[in-house]
Amino acid sequence: MSSSASYPRPDFQRNHLNWESLDGSWHFIFDDADAGRSQLWQKKGIPAQADAHQKRTINVPYAFQTPASGIGVHEAHEVIWYERSISDCRTQDEIAKGNRLLLRFGAVDYECSIWVDGQFVGGHTGGHVPFDVDVTDAFPSASKTARLTVRVRDSPYDLTQPRGKQYWKPVPESIFYTPTSGIWLSVWLESVPAMRLANSSEGMVLRSNDIKRGQLHAQIGVVGRPVRAKCSVEIEASLGGTAVSKAVNELPSDKGLVNLDLDMRVPNPGELQKKAPFDADGCWLDRIALWQPEHPILYDLTLRLRDASGSLVDEVQTVTGMRSLSWKTGDGTFRLNGKPCFQAMVLDQGYWPETGLTPPSSDALKLDIELTKKMGFNGCRKHQKIEDSRFMYWADRLGFLVWGEIANAYEFDDVYVDRFNREWTEAVKRDINHPCVVTWTPVNESWAYPSLQESIEQRNHIRSLYYLTKTLDPTRPINDNCGWESVVTDLTTYHDYSDFPELSATCSKMEGGILGQKGGHPMFTKNISSGSILLDPGSQHKTGMPVICSEFGGVNIAPAKGAVSGERDWGYTTAADPKDLLERLRKLVMAVVQGCHSCGLVYTQIFDIEQEVNGLYSFDRKEKIPVADVKRVLDEAKGQYFKYVASSN
Incomplete structure (x- = not known):
């Protein structure tokens, strides 16, 4: 299949792909009075002026808060409208079919x-996951063009709304950044067969962990x-152009799967093993080519859908990587393909100077992974963000481990629970087939769960997230509440921004060290009792469970003599x-x-972001210290870890 990642979902491409990007110039207006719907903007078109705001153009997919949008204002606007003309990109043959x-x-x-030409065609709630609407029937029969109108509501202040690091106060500070409102990833039209193969968001699951x-x-x-x-449905696998196998099965009459x-x-x-990358040490197991950072080998997959006559209806190209994960060996190791894996990772939050949360391009995502790997890291915790799909595309191909995470909210109530359940499910489904994803992290540092030591309700929601995720995907470990106050988890993860002497003392022991309080919170939830009655048993670290320092570091550099730092520049230590x-x-x-005691680490952080200047690279991706020197540090750490593992076995 093509290695091009220009299509926004390159992990799932139809053989005769027909799509049209809608990125570029759109009409745009702020609707602070929320008068647009009652004034029928969706039918009449957005006006030239609304209160003090003029209709203007915006460069989609960049949020209005970013310079790349062409607007670049840091103001609170809860309701915004977009509009542009679209054309039916289907060919006459596709229409006839x-x-x-x-x-x-x-x-x-x-x-x-x-809306399309004033006709409501659909909507969506959830700011970080993909969706689509069928606009076929909204197009006028006599015309191939129509007016597309989009109304967006994004509350700057609703703390039950999953927002991650988007700050709700007027000026970003500390670890919180400029908000992102509205369209922030690509928009496109696509012609698809009426009966077609489902993508991962619609139910396709490729379980590639059965290497035995x-x-x-x-x-x-x-x-x-x-x-x-x-x-x-037919699925055919090949590797390096060599046919591997094929399987066919009829769809049950009563099921869509x-x-x-x-x-x-x-x-x-034999011949394949003589050429790169199939000649790498350790990449074969009983004629199976394995995926891991040292040799990220991917099988090409062709999926075909045929009707009752055997005619081809749909055909899709995708990939898979055969690899297994194990975290239950009881020896404290995290294993990839049956062998201990030291996860030397960074915190990557996915912001850019001109474009904010939106990647400037597919190449920019690829570059971020390459820059991280050059320093000796083998993965990232993609923090408080569901990254553009193309990041996973490149991580699969470049051999880069990823912890899947979502933007959290900051207040707990029934509205939050409903919002978070829905969006987390959509996030897991989107990325479930990427071999690069090795851990799921639904919650960070008890954000939105301020009362875990007293609230059974809040504990139960985290439990429900754990079991929901485990139902969707039993093949990956779940890091339920990264940093502290774990309720039910497969990994013990801790955050510690202490300087060297204190961190060294903490990491040297479990009791009173790693399992001691972090950030003023216990590492696990305690029993809740009423008198002699145990209401909730709490949780605790299980001996042999993998332990990972999932946040530490955060060191910035003092300005050079004569240089001026930003008044809000910030790091944990300097x-x-x-x-x-x-x-x-x-x-x-x-x-x-x-x-x-730790089988992995996540250093904060890889790139500066706005005022948080504790990256190993600057915001514009310039190294602060020599890449080779950082790699030597990481190589030394990996060597130390594997020496310890070897001596323990």
Whole structure:
């Protein structure tokens, strides 16, 4: 398949892809009085002026708060409107076949309603996940063009709304940044068959963890199938141009999903094993090519949908990486393909100077991974953000481990619970088939759960998130509440921004150290009792559970003599100069590793963001200390870890 990542969902491309980007210039207006719907802007078009605001143009997909949008104002506007003309991109042949026209959004923050020529076609709630609406029937029969109108509501102040690091106060400070409102990922039109293969958001699951039997367990969905219409699904695997296997199964008459098992063992791998990347040490297991950071080998998959006559209805290209994860060996290791894996990771929050949360391009996402790997890190905790799908595309191909996370809210109530459940489910489904994703993290530092020591209700919601995620995906560990106050978890993760001496003492022991209070919170929830009656049993670290320092560091550099720092520049601790930063980095990293209890680390952070200037690279991706020097530190840490593991076995 093509290696191009220009299509916004490159992990799922139709063989005869017909799509049209809607990124670019749109009409735009603020609606502070929220008068647009009552004044019928959706039918009449957005006006030239509303109160003190003029209609203007905005450069989609960039939020109005960013310079790249062409507006770049840091003001609170809860309701905004977009408008542009769109054309039916279907060919005459596709129209004759009954193809549907989908309008797809990468993400819109937070609630949106959509009209085509004044006809309501759909909407969505949830600011960080993709969705689409079928606009076929809204197009005038005599015309191939129509007016697209989008109304967005994004409250700057509603703290039950998942927002991550988007600040609700007038000026960003500390670890909180400029908000993002409205459309912030790509928008496009796409022609699709009326009956078609479902993507991961619609139910396709590729379980690629069964390396012992060498099988891919696929669940393939079909969208738009007429009631009881017969059809079959076929999946074919190849590796490096060599055919591997094929499986076919009919769709049950009463279900929209079909299961297929595919043998991923290469029949005669001898010639393939003579050439890169298939000649890497350790990349084969019983004729199965394995995916991991050192050799991110991907199988090409072709999915086909056929109707009752056997005619091809739809065909999709995707990939999978065969790899297994294990966190239950009881020896404190996190294992990838059966072997201990030291996760040397960074906190990556996905912001850019001109574009905010929106990646400037697919190449910018690829570059971020390459810059991180050059420093010796093998992955990232993608923090408080569901990143653009193309990031996962590149992480799969470049061999980069990713912890999947979501933007959290800050207040707990029934509205929050409903919002978060829905968006978290959509996030997991979107990324479930990427081999690069090795951990799910729904909650960070008890954000939105301020009373976990007293509230059974709040504990139960985190439990429900754990079991919901485990139901959707039993193949990955779940880090329920990263940092402290775990309720039910597969990993013990701790956050500690102490300087070297204190961090070294903490990491040297479990009781009173790693399991001691963090950020003023206990590491696990305690029993809740009423007299002698136990109401809630709380939780605790289980011996042998993997332990990971999932936030530490955060060191910034003091301005050079004569230089002026920003008045809001911030870090957890401050180095005197680049040499001091490197030495502090080494001491902090080795403090975590030499304690011999942690099997991974997440350093804060890889890039500066606005006033939080504690990155190893500046906001514009310039190194602060030599890349080779950082890599030597990480290589030393990995060596120390594997030496300890070898001596323990």
